[in-house]
Amino acid sequence: MSSAARRPRPGRPRRIPEIDSELSPRDQILDVCARLFTQNGYAATSTRDIADAVGIRQASLYYHFAGKHGILEELLARTVRPTLDQLDRIEAVTEEHGAPSALYALVMIDTGTLAEAPHNCGRLAQFPDVLAEGESKQYKVIHRDLVDAYARLAAQVSGLDVRGCLLAHLVEVVVTNRADGLVVDEHERHMIARTVLRVCGATNEEIKIAAAVAWAELVIEPAA
Numbered sequence: 001m002s003s004a005a006r007r008p009r010p011g012r013p014r015r016i017p018e019i020d021s022e023l024s025p026r027d028q029i030l031d032v033c034a035r036l037f038t039q040n041g042y043a044a045t046s047t048r049d050i051a052d053a054v055g056i057r058q059a060s061l062y063y064h065f066a067g068k069h070g071i072l073e074e075l076l077a078r079t080v081r082p083t084l085d086q087l088d089r090i091e092a093v094t095e096e097h098g099a100p101s102a103l104y105a106l107v108m109i110d111t112g113t114l115a116e117a118p119h120n121c122g123r124l125a126q127f128p129d130v131l132a133e134g135e136s137k138q139y140k141v142i143h144r145d146l147v148d149a150y151a152r153l154a155a156q157v158s159g160l161d162v163r164g165c166l167l168a169h170l171v172e173v174v175v176t177n178r179a180d181g182l183v184v185d186e187h188e189r190h191m192i193a194r195t196v197l198r199v200c201g202a203t204n205e206e207i208k209i210a211a212a213v214a215w216a217e218l219v220i221e222p223a224a
Helices: 025-040 047-054 058-063 068-077 087-092 099-116 118-126 128-132 137-158 164-171 173-179 186-199 204-219
Strands: none
Touching (some): 047 068, 164 173, 173 186, 186 204
8 A cells, every 4th residue: 555545643732821631632623623613602602613723724623523414423422421321320229318419419410411511512502503404413412311310219209290301401401501601600500400309399308318418329420
């Protein structure tokens, strides 16, 4: 195979002050895109804009992602996947600790995921330029899994058919608050969790127990 036919290796990003050099090249691209997409809009951000901001050649983006759409899919997935990855652990303890504790834990984990999403990229799912072009189709599939989990646990708490999307919207106030410049801390996340349980008809005593159990047993990762 001639040297001309060999596929060139991707170059590493140039050193740019606002980029975390400890991130991998792929994660640097994601971090930059989270900032550009949320600040300028998804449709208004070109692959050239991304390459220039990261400090790489435009062609080098395609060593890490199939295109801009692939970057968007990964950013959106990162606002849901960390919570989904813990669903089995949350739902497995429902029988031992009760559905209110599991639901409380789900809210705390979900709000934590959204609060930590870089550059508040949870907003992207609400952007008209993302919705209009169907760019969030894959995100909607995995987000539906999360909504269904809310509905399952809420039904066990209330004994009624509670719409999971209603509870998900209550949780996603985190995104709105961050967009308004507010810091979403642990205290506010607990307030959201209590609100979700009240909507499901939980008593004050059930909420108090759920908060203690969820924080001690579910939200904190078990030691390796």
